[in-house]
Amino acid sequence: MTLRAYDVTVTLADRPAVSTVNVTFERGRVSAIIGPNGAGKSTLLRALLGLTPLTRGRITLDERPLHEMRRAERTRRLAYLAQDEPLPEHVVARDVVALGRGAHDWLWGLLPNPKAREADDAAIIQAALEKTDALSLAERTIGTLSGGERQRVALARALAGQPEYLLLDEPTNHLDLAYQIDLLRYLHDEAEEGMGVIAVLHDLNLAARADHLILLHQGHVLSSGTPATVLTPANLRAAYGVRATISRHNGRLLVVPED
Numbered sequence: 281m282t283l284r285a286y287d288v289t290v291t292l293a294d295r296p297a298v299s300t301v302n303v304t305f306e307r308g309r310v311s312a313i314i315g316p317n318g319a320g321k322s323t324l325l326r327a328l329l330g331l332t333p334l335t336r337g338r339i340t341l342d343e344r345p346l347h348e349m350r351r352a353e354r355t356r357r358l359a360y361l362a363q364d365e366p367l368p369e370h371v372v373a374r375d376v377v378a379l380g381r382g383a384h385d386w387l388w389g390l391l392p393n394p395k396a397r398e399a400d401d402a403a404i405i406q407a408a409l410e411k412t413d414a415l416s417l418a419e420r421t422i423g424t425l426s427g428g429e430r431q432r433v434a435l436a437r438a439l440a441g442q443p444e445y446l447l448l449d450e451p452t453n454h455l456d457l458a459y460q461i462d463l464l465r466y467l468h469d470e471a472e473e474g475m476g477v478i479a480v481l482h483d484l485n486l487a488a489r490a491d492h493l494i495l496l497h498q499g500h501v502l503s504s505g506t507p508a509t510v511l512t513p514a515n516l517r518a519a520y521g522v523r524a525t526i527s528r529h530n531g532r533l534l535v536v537p538e539d
C-alpha cells in the first residue's frame with residue numbers, strides 16, 4: 281500500500297524543478313513536504329498525482345506505474361486539493377461535496393455505475409461535511425463563503441471521494457489557527473483509518489505534527505524521516521538559510537527562527 285517516486289526528475293522550462301527524487305509514501309501516515317519557495321514541492325505533488333509528465337523515473341501506486349492507469353482510476357484513488365481550489369460560485373456546498381462522489385457514481389467517467397447507491401452517497405457526503413465542520417455551511421452557495429469556509433468545503437469534496445491517498449497543496453491557506461490545528465488532527469484521524477495523507481506545508485511547527493517529513497531544496501530531497509530527524513538546525517540552515525533553534529514544548533517540536 282504505497283505511493284512511490286523512483287528517481288523522479290521533472291524539467292520545467294529547461295530547468296529541473298524536481299531532481300532524482302526517491303521517496304515512499306505509506307498509507308496510514310501523514311507525510312508533509314516542506315522546503316523553501318521554489319524548492320519543487322508543488323511540482324512533486326503534481327507528479328505524484330500523474331498531472332505532470334516526468335522527464336525521468338516513475339511513480340507507482342502499489343507497485344503499478346501510474347501512467348499505466350486510466351485517468352478515472354487515478355482520480356478515484358488519489359484525491360487532490362490544490363491551492364485555492366476553484367469551486368463553482370453559484371452552487372450550494374452540499375452539491376459541491378456531492379461532486380466528490382463522481383468517480384464512484386460513473387464508470388470510466390462515462391456510464392452510470394450500477395453499484396452506486398444514492399442513500400450511501402448521501403451518508404458519505406453528510407459524514408464528509410461533519411468531519412470538516414462544514415455542516416452548517418451545507419445549504420449556502422459557495423459565493424457567500426469566506427476563504428476558510430471554502431477551503432473546508434473543498435476538503436469535504438475530496439473526502440467524499442473516499443480516496444486511498446489525499447494530496448493537499450498548502451491546505452492551511454485561509455485557515456485560522458484553530459482550524460489549522462484541527463486540520464492536522466483530522467488528517468491524522470483519516471490516516472489512522474488507512475488513508476495516506478501527503479500535504480505541502482510551509483509552517484514548520486504544523487509540519488512537526490506530521491508522521492513523516494520530506495525536506496526539498498532546489499528540487500532535491502535534502503532530508504527525510506521523522507520530524508525530529510528532519511527539523512534540525514543544520515537542515516534548516518541548509519534549506520532556508522536561516523538559523524533556528526529547535527526545542528520541545530509539551531512533547532512537541534518547536535521551531536523558532538533567530539533574527
Ligand SMILES: Nc1ncnc2c1ncn2[C@@H]1O[C@H](COP(=O)(O)OP(=O)(O)OP(=O)(O)O)[C@@H](O)[C@H]1O
Nearest residue numbers: 292293296297315316317318319320321322323324
Ligand atoms: N509552469 C512552469 N514553468 C516553468 N517553471 C516552473 C513552472 N512551474 C514551476 N516552475 C519552477 O519550478 C520550480 C519549482 O516550483 P514549485 O512550484 O514546485 O515550487 P514550490 O516549492 O511549490 O514553491 P512555493 O513554496 O513558492 O509554492 C521553481 O523554480 C518554479 O519557478
